[in-house]
Amino acid sequence: MKEGVQPTITDVARVAGVSKKTVSWVINQSPRLNEETRKRVQQVIRDLGYVPNPQARALALRRNFLIALIHDNPNAQMVLKVQQGVLEILRDTEFELLVHPVNRGSATMLEEIRQFLERQRPYGVLLLPPISENDSLAELCAAIGCRYVRMGSASFDNPDHMIASNDREAVRGAVEHLIEAGHRRIGMILGPAGFRSAMERQAGYQEALARAGIAFDRALTAQGDYTFDSGMRAAERLFDMSPRPTALFCSNDEMAAGAVHVARQRGLHIPRDLSIIGFDDTAIASHLLPPLTTVRWPMIAMARAAAQMLIGGPGPGPADEASGLSPFGSTLIRRASVTPPPG
Amino acid sequence: MKEGVQPTITDVARVAGVSKKTVSWVINQSPRLNEETRKRVQQVIRDLGYVPNPQARALALRRNFLIALIHDNPNAQMVLKVQQGVLEILRDTEFELLVHPVNRGSATMLEEIRQFLERQRPYGVLLLPPISENDSLAELCAAIGCRYVRMGSASFDNPDHMIASNDREAVRGAVEHLIEAGHRRIGMILGPAGFRSAMERQAGYQEALARAGIAFDRALTAQGDYTFDSGMRAAERLFDMSPRPTALFCSNDEMAAGAVHVARQRGLHIPRDLSIIGFDDTAIASHLLPPLTTVRWPMIAMARAAAQMLIGGPGPGPADEASGLSPFGSTLIRRASVTPPPG
DNA sequence: TTGTATGCGTTATCAT
DNA sequence: ATGATAACGCATACAA
Numbered sequence: 067m068k069e070g071v072q073p074t075i076t077d078v079a080r081v082a083g084v085s086k087k088t089v090s091w092v093i094n095q096s097p098r099l100n101e102e103t104r105k106r107v108q109q110v111i112r113d114l115g116y117v118p119n120p121q122a123r124a125l126a127l128r129r130n131f132l133i134a135l136i137h138d139n140p141n142a143q144m145v146l147k148v149q150q151g152v153l154e155i156l157r158d159t160e161f162e163l164l165v166h167p168v169n170r171g172s173a174t175m176l177e178e179i180r181q182f183l184e185r186q187r188p189y190g191v192l193l194l195p196p197i198s199e200n201d202s203l204a205e206l207c208a209a210i211g212c213r214y215v216r217m218g219s220a221s222f223d224n225p226d227h228m229i230a231s232n233d234r235e236a237v238r239g240a241v242e243h244l245i246e247a248g249h250r251r252i253g254m255i256l257g258p259a260g261f262r263s264a265m266e267r268q269a270g271y272q273e274a275l276a277r278a279g280i281a282f283d284r285a286l287t288a289q290g291d292y293t294f295d296s297g298m299r300a301a302e303r304l305f306d307m308s309p310r311p312t313a314l315f316c317s318n319d320e321m322a323a324g325a326v327h328v329a330r331q332r333g334l335h336i337p338r339d340l341s342i343i344g345f346d347d348t349a350i351a352s353h354l355l356p357p358l359t360t361v362r363w364p365m366i367a368m369a370r371a372a373a374q375m376l377i378g379g380p381g382p383g384p385a386d387e388a389s390g391l392s393p394f395g396s397t398l399i400r401r402a403s404v405t406p407p408p409g
Numbered sequence: 410m411k412e413g414v415q416p417t418i419t420d421v422a423r424v425a426g427v428s429k430k431t432v433s434w435v436i437n438q439s440p441r442l443n444e445e446t447r448k449r450v451q452q453v454i455r456d457l458g459y460v461p462n463p464q465a466r467a468l469a470l471r472r473n474f475l476i477a478l479i480h481d482n483p484n485a486q487m488v489l490k491v492q493q494g495v496l497e498i499l500r501d502t503e504f505e506l507l508v509h510p511v512n513r514g515s516a517t518m519l520e521e522i523r524q525f526l527e528r529q530r531p532y533g534v535l536l537l538p539p540i541s542e543n544d545s546l547a548e549l550c551a552a553i554g555c556r557y558v559r560m561g562s563a564s565f566d567n568p569d570h571m572i573a574s575n576d577r578e579a580v581r582g583a584v585e586h587l588i589e590a591g592h593r594r595i596g597m598i599l600g601p602a603g604f605r606s607a608m609e610r611q612a613g614y615q616e617a618l619a620r621a622g623i624a625f626d627r628a629l630t631a632q633g634d635y636t637f638d639s640g641m642r643a644a645e646r647l648f649d650m651s652p653r654p655t656a657l658f659c660s661n662d663e664m665a666a667g668a669v670h671v672a673r674q675r676g677l678h679i680p681r682d683l684s685i686i687g688f689d690d691t692a693i694a695s696h697l698l699p700p701l702t703t704v705r706w707p708m709i710a711m712a713r714a715a716a717q718m719l720i721g722g723p724g725p726g727p728a729d730e731a732s733g734l735s736p737f738g739s740t741l742i743r744r745a746s747v748t749p750p751p752g
Numbered sequence: 753t754t755g756t757a758t759g760c761g762t763t764a765t766c767a768t
Numbered sequence: 769a770t771g772a773t774a775a776c777g778c779a780t781a782c783a784a
Contacts, residue, residue, distance in 0.1 A: 072527060074776090074777055074778085075777065075778060075779095076777080076778095084754075084755085085754060085755045085756080086755090086756095086777090086778075086779090087754070087755070087756090087778095087779080087780085088753085088754065088755085089778095090778070090779060090780095091753095091754095093778095094779090100753065100754090103753085103754090117524065117527070117528055118777085118778075119468075119528070119776085119777050119778070120528055120529060121464060121467040121468045121471075121473065121530070121776085121777080121778095122468050122760090122776070122777030122778045122779090123777080123778055123779080124464040124467070124468075124760095124778095125462075125464045125465050125467075125468050125759095125760050125761065125762085125776085125777080125778075125779095126759080126760055126777075126778045126779045126780080127760090127778085127779070128464075128760070130464060132507075142485070142486065142489045143485065145489060146485045146488060146489055149508060150510075153508070153510055162507050162509065162529060163507065163508045163509070164475075164505055164506065164507055164508075165492060165496070165506045165507075165508050166505065166506070167493075167496055181460065184415060184460070185460055185462070185463055186463060186505060187464070294692065294696055323696060324696075327696065327698060330698055331698070349637065350693070350696075353637055353666060353667075353670060353693075355670060355673050355674070417760090417761055417762085418761065418762065418763095419761075419762095427770075427771085428770065428771045428772075429761090429762080429763090429771090429772095430763080430764085430770075430771070430772090431769085431770060431771080433762070433763060433764095434769095434770090436762095437763090442769075442770095443769065443770090446769085446770090461761085461762075462760085462761050462762070464760085464761080464762090465760070465761030465762040465763085465776090466761080466762055466763075467762090467776095468760090468761080468762070468763090468776050468777065468778090469761080469762040469763040469764080469775080469776055470762080470763065470776090471776070
């Protein structure tokens with residue numbers, strides 16, 4: 067036995083008095099094995115402190131035990147929460163997390179991702195919005211034979227490739243909450259054009275209005291790009307209207323915070339003069355004054371489910387309940403930024 | 410030539426009419442090679458679209474081309490900015506980023522990290538605070554023969570293993586700014602016990618007081634743990650004092666935001682009744698009302714430098730100027746949360 | 753059920 | 769300077 071060196075499968079086999087293949091089977095949980103042999107081998111593995119070499123496995127299997135997170139610089143909070151959720155699942159497994167950001171907009175993005183996939187051959191990839199909405203990307207993964215799961219704000223792929231929330235329904239609920247409070251003149255700060263999440267959230271807003279028999283007025287909407295500053299600019303346009311909207315639904319908390327900021331600058335009291343609802347329930351929502359009513363979607367749970375799908379055998383895990391969970395439900399978190407309209 | 414399959418080094422060698430080792434040399438930029446041969450091989454590599462297989466390289470070299478980020482759930486903003494900086498350097502190289510969070514406090518943490526390092530054999534690891542302050546961890550890396558760089562708020566290792574800011578000096582400057590504005594009764598919300606960053610920042614605070622001949626009063630300090638809520642609790646204790654401090658230095662922006670929150674709840678006007686300075690210059694600082702004066706430290710630049718050290722050849726890069734950059738300098742960002750004391 | 757030979761794609765060793 | 773051959777550690781096909 068060599069000292070100070072990692073024991074290999076050969077060492078285990080020699081000590082246990084079996085062949086390498088037998089050891090390999092024990093490791094990979096092959097069912098057809100003599101129980102006594104398995105126990106002896108496992109004991110030797112423990113004694114030697116043997117741990118399989120991932121590099122060698124990767125070479126032989128032509129597939130790495132890495133889960134790649136491909137994203138395009140969306141919300142920082144989101145990237146981190148997704149990482150957290152994925153890592154919770156990956157902990158105590160043989161998998162590791164590879165983070166690979168890309169540039170949406172770059173003309174060579176798809177080619178770069180192809181190279182990445184072909185070189186690293188990750189076990190699976192998790193696609194985050196908004197880049198997860200790119201069908202060509204999904205097709206690329208499929209063509210290469212790389213397991214993939216797309217996260218999104220609506221379902222736009224087969225259930226075994228999709229972890230989705232239901233933003234439309236969630237926003238509809240939020241705006242209905244505003245309507246129930248008595249608001250009729252409800253503005254909305256939209257998300258960036260081309261984002262599926264932005265479209266879904268707008269659709270939910272319009273659905274709620276339609277159901278209440280309130281005409282949709284384009285002038286009551288202003289577009290932002292999910293940033294604080296864009297929220298400020300959009301709010302300024304909306305606050306300049308007369309009459310002003312009595313309530314505002316913002317497509318995310320960040321923009322809602324921008325709107326709150328502008329409101330304070332203008333001496334508008336929230337919620338007395340203006341009710342506001344956000345989306346995401348990030349830390350900022352509860353830290354605002356007044357605390358922001360917002361839509362919470364299960365980011366971490368969705369990331370966990372995605373990771374589970376990725377590592378859980380071929381296809382959706384064996385009788386995995388998670389497969390039936392799509393889409394994940396969101397909750398309206400009622401805090402202090404909504405009251406009946408003035409007057 | 411097989412179709413639809415990645416060409417291997419063997420294909421290149423065969424087509425170019427040389428041996429595999431020659432191709433390998435071309436790839437690894439060995440100096441001793443016939444110029445004509447090199448060109449021909451490179452042409453073949455281009456023609457075939459050959460790209461070296463990282464798994465095979467990892468096996469042969471017994472070292473992966475992965476940079477591992479080991480952290481212990483500190484500030485979310487920080488983790489993300491560090492990732493951003495590292496990835497900027499790794500982009501267009503053969504390296505990839507592995508994210509590996511750990512649990513400080515877990516008794517088996519060191520053993521788990523050892524296993525991770527021995528299994529994955531990353532090319533290098535980047536240790537983030539506060540876990541980077543753990544000397545046993547650094548020794549472990551050294552013992553295993555794994556390249557490592559520690560990020561920290563002060564220099565506590567050799568320059569070729571350390572990327573440091575100078576929190577003490579930065580905080581001293583910030584508190585001196587308060588003193589110059591006329592404040593004498595300056596409170597501080599401390600960071601969590603045992604954190605080097607917390608110690609350094611407190612030391613900077615005390616240095617500034619000492620230089621100005623102001624006696625350090627323990628009662629003017631309250632401890633937090635870098636979270637918003639802890640900032641609120643600490644601020645409440647401090648605001649209950651009488652006389653109240655006229656200024657407050659907070660060990661990070663998050664806690665400063667908590668303090669601002671409490672001040673607003675109590676009807677204290679900032680900066681008229683109370684001046685506040687934070688630390689980090691995260692997004693929250695500029696979004697507060699009034700915008701928060703705070704200390705900005707070059708998180709991303711430090712991460713970039715760390716990554717450069719990690720991948721830049723053995724030891725500090727060849728005549729790499731970055732090695733002389735330690736510690737990195739911070740800047741006081743003057744916004745609207747500081748004025749002379751009332752009265 | 754278990755052992756043997758071979759492949760995976762690269763780098764390293766030793767020749768020439 | 770270059771070529772043949774042996775690791776590297778594991779998995780797979782096939783034989784026993």
